[in-house]
Amino acid sequence: MSTEQPEDDRYAAEEAVIERELTEAQFVEFNEYCGFLAHYGARIWELARRHDNPEIAHRHLMKYSDDFLESFNE
DSSP: OOOOOOHHHHTHHHHHHHHHHHHHHTTSOHHHHHHHHHHHHHHHHHHHTTSSSHHHHHHHHHHHHHHHHHHHTO
């Protein structure tokens, strides 16, 4: 029996954090929002380090956050 999780589930906790943080950031002042986004890449690395392969996790989470922001702003 494999202990690997499907990719959808593997990053679910981090995706929920990203959704919450990016949604909350939409309600701050513009300058604060720009600063938040400027440093959010470091936050993505912090979340990615929870995984056995942080480089792959980082790529997935960066794409997820970019896609989430794009859909949020449509």
